[in-house]
Amino acid sequence: MTEASVTALRDSGSSALRTPVEYGGQWADAPAVTRRLTELGRVCPSAAWIAGTCATSKTMVALRHGTLAREEFFADPEALACGSGLPTGRGTHEADGVRVTGRWDNVSGCESAEWANVSLMVDGAYHLAVIPLADLAIERNWHMAGMRGTGSQRLVADGLLVPAHRVARSDPPQPREQLFFGLCLLAPLVGAAQGALDAVRDMFRSDRRPFMTSYPRMGDSPGARHWLADASSLVDRAGRTALTIARDSARDDLSALDLAHLRASTAGAAKDCRDAVDLMLDLHGAGGLRETNSLQRYWRDLAVGSRHPVFSGYLAAESLGTALIP
Known part of the structure; x- marks a missing residue:
């Protein structure tokens, strides 16, 4: 998205729909989220799609991660977030954290987001890791006829050390x-x-x-x-x-x-x-x-x-x- 579109999402509160109230967000219920995303989609489906995937990412962080990770992730309640529920990464425990390597395709909004919440396997178990986008590489492989504005590119981590408190063992989405x-x-x-x-x-x-x-x-x-x-x-x-x-x-x-x-x-x-x-x-x-x-x-x-x-x-x-x- 353009910088103006990102600013508009933030100013409208659409990027904070599922930021918990204690962190300055709305934690809007499903009908409210549905109505807001429909309004956005009427003007720009790609922007609405990014706001929707931001809402899902923030929901998973709020429900699955610990206090310290949540405090970092939600420090800016309006920050855009993206993510992937497919565990196409792997992690290895080290003394200072978890060493993460992975490639996550079709991550909508990753070109505009500040945080990613991605799935990976650690010791054979499903985990979620919250990672600043600045620490990840983006491979621009989203060459589609539609939803072009979502920028649903591939995210890549190559031996990235993620602090242990940002990696949470979790069940896949129910x-x-x-x-x-x-x-x-x-x-x-x-x-x-x-x-x-x-x-x-x-x-x-x-x-x-x-x-x-x-x-x-x-x-x-x-x-x-x-x-x-x-x-x-x-x-x-x-x-x-x-x-x-x-x-x-x-x-x-x-x-x-x-x-x-x-x-x-x-x-x-x-x-x-x-x-x-x-x-x-x-x-x-x-x-x-x-x-x-x-x-x-x-x-x-x-x-x-x-x-x-x-x-x-x-x-x-x-x-x-x-x-x-x-």
Whole structure:
């Protein structure tokens, strides 16, 4: 992101959504996080995605690390954080700390973040390490059609000595946590679909006419109005689903079946967003794919973001099918 975008995230409080209150943050609940990230995604899906991954990283640090590491990590409550839950690093205990070597791919926001919370294996057990970005190398291998602004590059540690108090033995993210982290990625997609709908509604309010027809304006076509309504309904359903998941995720009585249903709903909402924007592009025509048209940016960002593994429809169906069998 540009420096101006990073400053805007900080000034809006979006980078402190999951900074604990005792460290000067909001520790916002799931519905509040969902609403804020949706608002951001409506303007810039990449910025919202970075704010979402910052929220997940800060949540893991708050719940998994000790007091000293938390005090260092949250010293600036607005600092951007990034991370990776895949244990593609390894660590070896030494007298002065843990010697860490690893490569973590697709770390969204790492070019703008000040801290990283990365997963690694130490003595065969899952651990999390909080490391200043200044101590890590960045390999710029994020060459994607969409979500370009996330700067989801590769982080590299090569024999880095990390103080022992910054390396915590931990369980991998649990299903309830995974549900919250999925929301932090779904909300930017809902916002992107809303932003695309804003662009298409502006087109309907303009003097644009359907090509090769006698209609003077897009809105005069019953078919175009029908498709616009269909796209809007998909976007609205995705937004309602996201907020329902956010509210339900806080329940204490969630069963394995409940979690599987919510995971499937998360995947379904992401697909609704993607389907809605495809329909909007069909309405707009090839002009919507001009580089100067915001619609193509929302389309590209949704095409990439909605294919994150957390939105995998077939895996969600597998989990739900398994949970449905007594």
